[in-house]
Amino acid sequence: MKKLLLLSALLISATFSQAQDSLTIRRFYDEALVNGQAYDNLRYLCKQIGQRLSGSAGAEKAVAWSKKLMDSYGFDKVYLQEVMVPHWVRGAKEEAYIIDGNKKIPVPVAALGMSVGTPASGITANVIEVKSLKELETLGESVIKGKIVFFNGAFDQRFIETGAGYGAAGVQRFAGPSAAAKYGAIGAIVRSITPALDDYPHTGATAYADGVNKIPAAAISTVAANKLSAMLKLRKLPLIKFYLKQSCQTLPDVKSYNVIGEIKGSENPNRIITVGGHLDSWDLAEGAHDDGTGVMQSVEVLRILKATGYKPKNTIRAVFFMNEENGHKGGIKYAEEAAANKEEHIAAIETDEGGFTPRGFSFEGASPAFLKAVNAKWKTLLEPYEADRLVEGGGGTDIGPLKETRPAIRLIGFRPDSQRYFDIHHTPNDVFENVNKRELHLGAAAITSLVYLIDQYGLNL
Amino acid sequence: MKKLLLLSALLISATFSQAQDSLTIRRFYDEALVNGQAYDNLRYLCKQIGQRLSGSAGAEKAVAWSKKLMDSYGFDKVYLQEVMVPHWVRGAKEEAYIIDGNKKIPVPVAALGMSVGTPASGITANVIEVKSLKELETLGESVIKGKIVFFNGAFDQRFIETGAGYGAAGVQRFAGPSAAAKYGAIGAIVRSITPALDDYPHTGATAYADGVNKIPAAAISTVAANKLSAMLKLRKLPLIKFYLKQSCQTLPDVKSYNVIGEIKGSENPNRIITVGGHLDSWDLAEGAHDDGTGVMQSVEVLRILKATGYKPKNTIRAVFFMNEENGHKGGIKYAEEAAANKEEHIAAIETDEGGFTPRGFSFEGASPAFLKAVNAKWKTLLEPYEADRLVEGGGGTDIGPLKETRPAIRLIGFRPDSQRYFDIHHTPNDVFENVNKRELHLGAAAITSLVYLIDQYGLNL
Numbered sequence: 005m006k007k008l009l010l011l012s013a014l015l016i017s018a019t020f021s022q023a024q025d026s027l028t029i030r031r032f033y034d035e036a037l038v039n040g041q042a043y044d045n046l047r048y049l050c051k052q053i054g055q056r057l058s059g060s061a062g063a064e065k066a067v068a069w070s071k072k073l074m075d076s077y078g079f080d081k082v083y084l085q086e087v088m089v090p091h092w093v094r095g096a097k098e099e100a101y102i103i104d105g106n107k108k109i110p111v112p113v114a115a116l117g118m119s120v121g122t123p124a125s126g127i128t129a130n131v132i133e134v135k136s137l138k139e140l141e142t143l144g145e146s147v148i149k150g151k152i153v154f155f156n157g158a159f160d161q162r163f164i165e166t167g168a169g170y171g172a173a174g175v176q177r178f179a180g181p182s183a184a185a186k187y188g189a190i191g192a193i194v195r196s197i198t199p200a201l202d203d204y205p206h207t208g209a210t211a212y213a214d215g216v217n218k219i220p221a222a223a224i225s226t227v228a229a230n231k232l233s234a235m236l237k238l239r240k241l242p243l244i245k246f247y248l249k250q251s252c253q254t255l256p257d258v259k260s261y262n263v264i265g266e267i268k269g270s271e272n273p274n275r276i277i278t279v280g281g282h283l284d285s286w287d288l289a290e291g292a293h294d295d296g297t298g299v300m301q302s303v304e305v306l307r308i309l310k311a312t313g314y315k316p317k318n319t320i321r322a323v324f325f326m327n328e329e330n331g332h333k334g335g336i337k338y339a340e341e342a343a344a345n346k347e348e349h350i351a352a353i354e355t356d357e358g359g360f361t362p363r364g365f366s367f368e369g370a371s372p373a374f375l376k377a378v379n380a381k382w383k384t385l386l387e388p389y390e391a392d393r394l395v396e397g398g399g400g401t402d403i404g405p406l407k408e409t410r411p412a413i414r415l416i417g418f419r420p421d422s423q424r425y426f427d428i429h430h431t432p433n434d435v436f437e438n439v440n441k442r443e444l445h446l447g448a449a450a451i452t453s454l455v456y457l458i459d460q461y462g463l464n465l
Numbered sequence: 466m467k468k469l470l471l472l473s474a475l476l477i478s479a480t481f482s483q484a485q486d487s488l489t490i491r492r493f494y495d496e497a498l499v500n501g502q503a504y505d506n507l508r509y510l511c512k513q514i515g516q517r518l519s520g521s522a523g524a525e526k527a528v529a530w531s532k533k534l535m536d537s538y539g540f541d542k543v544y545l546q547e548v549m550v551p552h553w554v555r556g557a558k559e560e561a562y563i564i565d566g567n568k569k570i571p572v573p574v575a576a577l578g579m580s581v582g583t584p585a586s587g588i589t590a591n592v593i594e595v596k597s598l599k600e601l602e603t604l605g606e607s608v609i610k611g612k613i614v615f616f617n618g619a620f621d622q623r624f625i626e627t628g629a630g631y632g633a634a635g636v637q638r639f640a641g642p643s644a645a646a647k648y649g650a651i652g653a654i655v656r657s658i659t660p661a662l663d664d665y666p667h668t669g670a671t672a673y674a675d676g677v678n679k680i681p682a683a684a685i686s687t688v689a690a691n692k693l694s695a696m697l698k699l700r701k702l703p704l705i706k707f708y709l710k711q712s713c714q715t716l717p718d719v720k721s722y723n724v725i726g727e728i729k730g731s732e733n734p735n736r737i738i739t740v741g742g743h744l745d746s747w748d749l750a751e752g753a754h755d756d757g758t759g760v761m762q763s764v765e766v767l768r769i770l771k772a773t774g775y776k777p778k779n780t781i782r783a784v785f786f787m788n789e790e791n792g793h794k795g796g797i798k799y800a801e802e803a804a805a806n807k808e809e810h811i812a813a814i815e816t817d818e819g820g821f822t823p824r825g826f827s828f829e830g831a832s833p834a835f836l837k838a839v840n841a842k843w844k845t846l847l848e849p850y851e852a853d854r855l856v857e858g859g860g861g862t863d864i865g866p867l868k869e870t871r872p873a874i875r876l877i878g879f880r881p882d883s884q885r886y887f888d889i890h891h892t893p894n895d896v897f898e899n900v901n902k903r904e905l906h907l908g909a910a911a912i913t914s915l916v917y918l919i920d921q922y923g924l925n926l
Contacts (some may be wrong), residue, residue, distance in 0.1 A: 038622050164850055363851060423903045424901050441661075442622070442805070442884045443884045
C-alpha cells in the first residue's frame with residue numbers, strides 16, 4: 005500500500021510537471037510569435053551590415069554590433085572570445101567561358117572559398133568531365149594532366165532531406181580540386197551543389213591536401229554545367245576548351261572573435277547549455293539563412309527566457325561562432341577555451357540549417373535507448389508545435405570540436421524543414437527577403453523549449 | 466497450436482505487406498522527385514494562362530488546357546462536368562484614401578469578391594473601427610448608420626497552424642460587411658487576413674445575407690490598416706473620413722466545367738477515390754499556391770500511379786473543381802452528380818492549402834479510435850517522408866458537399882506546412898516564383914502514397 009501510494013504520488017507529480025512544462029513552453033511560443041525580435045535583428049544584420057566573411061570589414065562590424073545587441077538585452081555576461089581566422093578575399097569578379105572553336109560562351113562561376121587565383125591572364129585548357137572522385141581516379145594522370153577537371157556529379161533528388169544530398173554531392177567541392185591537382189590538372193570547376201536548376205554559382209569552401217599543387221577552383225551554375233556537359237558530348241575533345249580567370253587570394257590571418265552572451269545558472273553556474281550559430285557568412289550575399297537566422301535565433305533564446313521570467317538552473321549561453329565557412333576556427337577555439345576553463349558542458353545545440361519551419365532536433369550519436377527515452381519524455385510536449393521529430397543525426401560544424409574537449413557533452417542539431425535551403429545556399433539569393441518571420445520565430449521558440457527541458461531534466465533520461 | 470500458426474502466418478503476411486508498401490511508396494517518391502511534372506505544368510498554368518476567376522476568359526482557357534493535359538497522359542477517362550458559376554468582375558482598379566482634413570492619403574485596397582461597386586463618384590464617410598462582429602453589435606445602429614465600418618481584428622499570431630488564424634480572423638471578411646449593412650453602414654473595409662505586415666490588400670469572397678442592403682466592401686493592406694487605426698486614435702471622429710471607389714459587379718451566371726480524369730479500378734470500378742483541388746483562382750495574380758499547386762498535384766497523382774505501373778483496385782479520380790473561390794458551385798455539382806450516378810465514394814482528398822512541404826493529412830470528423838488505427842497502420846510508412854502527421858481536421862471546401870450526398874465517404878485534407886501560405890494568399894504575390902519544386906513534388910508523392918494505402922486497405926481500419 006505504501007508502495008502504491010508512492011507510485012501514485014510519483015505519477016501525479018509527473019503529470020503535474022508535464023502540465024507545467026506544457027504551459028511554460030506555450031509561454032515561450034507566445035513570446036516568440038507575438039513579441040519576437042529575431043526577424044528585426046536579422047534585418048539589421050543583413051541590410052545594415054551585409055556580407056561578413058571572416059577577416060572582412062563586414063565581419064568586424066558584425067562582431068561589434070552583436071556584442072552591442074547582447075549588451076542591450078542585459079544578459080548576465082557578454083564577452084568576446086578572441087580567435088585568429090583565415091582571411092580569404094575573392095578579388096575582382098571571376099570571368100569564365102566555354103570556348104567552342106571561335107565562339108566564347110560566358111558562364112556564371114564563382115571561385116570556391118580558399119581557392120588560389122589564376123594567373124592574371126587566366127587559364128585555358130581542355131575540359132575533362134567526371135561525375136565522381138572515383139571516376140577521376142579511373143582516368144588517372146595520363147588523361148587529366150594539363151586539363152581543367154569539370155566535376156559534374158548531380159545532386160541526388162531522391163533524398164527526402166536535402167542535407168543528405170548536399171553531403172553526398174559535396175565531396176566533389178571539398179575534395180575534388182585537390183584530388184584533380186594530384187593527377188596534374190591545372191584547374192577545377194565544380195557543379196553547384198544544389199537541387200535547383202538555376203543560373204547562380206553556389207560558392208563554398210574547398211580544401212587542398214598537404215603537398216598538393218594548389219590549382220584554381222570555381223563553382224559553376226547548374227544550368228551552365230548542363231550546357232557544358234551537353235557540348236562536351238556533342239563535340240568531344242579537343243574542340244571544347246574552358247577559360248577561367250579569378251583573382252582570389254589568401255592574406256595573412258586576422259584577429260577576430262566569437263561573440264558570447266549568457267544567463268547564469270541559479271543552481272549550477274558552471275554547467276552550461278550552449279546554443280549557437282555562426283556569425284560569418286559567404287561574401288556573395290547577406291548570409292540570411294546561412295547563418296544570420298541561426299545567430300539571431302540563438303540570442304532570441306536567451307531573450308525569450310528572460311522575457312518570460314524563467315530562471316535557468318544551469319548557465320545558458322548564446323554563441324555567435326566566427327569562421328564556420330572557411331576554417332571552423334571559432335568552433336575550435338570555443339572548445340579549447342571550454343576545456344581550459346574546465347567548464348562542464350551538458351549540451352550544445354547548433355542552428356545552421358536555415359531559418360525554416362522547425363521539424364525537430366537531431367541528437368549526435370544517440371543510441372536507440374536514448375532516442376526512445378527522449379521521445380517518450382518530450383515528444384508530446386513538442387508535438388503541438390510540430391517540432392517533435394527527435395532523431396539521431398549530426399549536431400553541427402561549430403559545436404563538433406566540443407565533443408573532443410568535453411566528451412560528456414550531448415551535441416544537438418536544430419532541424420528545420422530542409423527543402424529550400426540549398427536553393428539559395430552560398431548564392432546572391434541568400435537575402436533577408438527569403439526569410440519568413442513566423443518560420444524564424446517558431447524555430448527560436450522550439451530551441452528555447454528544448455533548452456528549457458534540458459535545463460530542467462538534464463539529458464540522462 | 467493451429468491458432469498460433471494462423472497468428473504467425475498473419476503476422477508474417479502483415480510484415481511482408483508492410484515491406485511491400487514501403488517499397489511501393491519509395492517508388493512513388495522517386496518518380497515524383499526525379500521525373501515529376503507538376504512543377505512544369507504549374508509553370509504553364511501560371512505563366513501561359515494566369516488568373517482564372519470563375520467566368521473569366523482565363524478560366525475557360527484553363528479548362529480547355531487541363532482537359533488536353535489529362536488527355537495527353539492517356540488516363541482511362543477524361544471528361545468535363547458542366548456547372549453554372551457566378552461571374553463577378555473587379556472592373557477598374559479601386560481607389561481609396563484616408564481623408565485627414567485637407568490631406569488625402571492613398572491606401573491599397575481591393576474589392577472583396579462578390580462585393581457590389583460604389584457609385585461612380587465613390588463613397589465618403591466617417592469611419593468606425595471595430596475589432597470583431599461582437600463589437601459591431603455592441604455599437605449598434607445609432608453609431609454605425611451612415612458610416613464606413615473598418616473591421617480591424619488582427620490575425621492572431623499565436624496559432625501554430627496559420628489556417629486556424631485565418632479561420633478566426635476570416636469571419637470579419639465573410640460576414641462583416643453584411644452585418645455592418647444591417648446597422649445601416651454604407652461601406653465596409655476589412656483588414657487583410659494575413660499574419661504578414663505588408664502593403665498588399667488580400668482579397669477573398671464576402672457574402673451578403675438575404676434581404677440585407679448590399680454595401681461595397683474592400684480589403685485593406687495590414688500596413689494601411691495600422692496607419693488608419695493609429696490616425697483614428699489620434700484624431701477621433703469626425704476629422705478622419707474614408708473614400709472608396711470600386712466598380713466591381715456581378716454579371717449573369719456563366720457555363721463552366723469541372724475537369725475530371727480517372728484510372729479505372731481493376732476490381733471495383735464503381736468505388737472511387739477522389740483527389741482534387743480547384744482550377745479557378747482570384748484575379749489579382751496567377752493562383753499559384755491557391756490552387757494551381759493543388760490541381761497539378763492531383764493530376765500528378767494519377768500520372769505517378771501510371772508511370773510506376775500501379776494498377777489500382779478502385780477507380781482513382783483527379784478532379785479540378787471550378788469556382789471554389791466565390792461560390793463553391795463546382796464542388797456542389799460534383800457531389801450532386803456522384804449521387805445521381807450512384808457512385809460509391811470511399812474517400813476524397815483535397816489539396817488546397819498551398820504546395821508547401823507536406824506535414825501529413827487531416828481526417829474530417831475522425832474518432833480517436835480511427836486516428837489510433839490509421840496511425841498504427843500507416844504512420845511508420847509515411848514517417849521516412851516526414852508526411853506522417855495524421856490528425857483530425859477539415860477535408861476542404863470542394864469535397865465538403867460529398868459528405869451530404871455520399872455519407873459513407875471519408876473526407877481528407879492534405880496538410881502542407883502552413884507558415885507562408887497566408888503571406889501571399891489572394892494577393893499579387895501568389896505567383897509561380899513562390900513555389901518550390903521539391904516541396905510541390907513531395908506533396909504529390911505524399912498524396913499518391915495515401916491514395917495507394919486507401920486503395921489497398923480501405924478506410925475501415
